[in-house]
Amino acid sequence: MRIKKGFVLRELLGEHVITGEGVERVNFNKIISLNSTAAYLWESVKDADFTAESLADLLTEKYEVSKERALEDSQALIDAWKEAELIED
Numbered sequence: 001m002r003i004k005k006g007f008v009l010r011e012l013l014g015e016h017v018i019t020g021e022g023v024e025r026v027n028f029n030k031i032i033s034l035n036s037t038a039a040y041l042w043e044s045v046k047d048a049d050f051t052a053e054s055l056a057d058l059l060t061e062k063y064e065v066s067k068e069r070a071l072e073d074s075q076a077l078i079d080a081w082k083e084a085e086l087i088e089d
Contacts, residue, residue: 004085009042016042040062041058041074057070059074
């Protein structure tokens with residue numbers, strides 16, 4: 001998987017939000033906010049291919065979390081990003 005071109009993580013009033021660059025990406029009905037962990041993962045893979053496994057590896061390297069829990073959380077994040085149409089296979 002890969003983050004679609006045109007989406008950028010920005011900090012806005014202390015919040016991490018995904019914004020679209022270019023008129024075709026603008027949707028004022030949907031604001032995508034990320035917590036600090038999701039923002040860390042986004043920044044870590046913004047220019048690379050990734051899988052739930054590779055996101056889980058990033059989580060276990062940075063946080064004290066089991067591999068199983070990290071994999072569950074990574075898959076949930078990927079599912080949310082897919083639903084928001086931020087990533088592509």
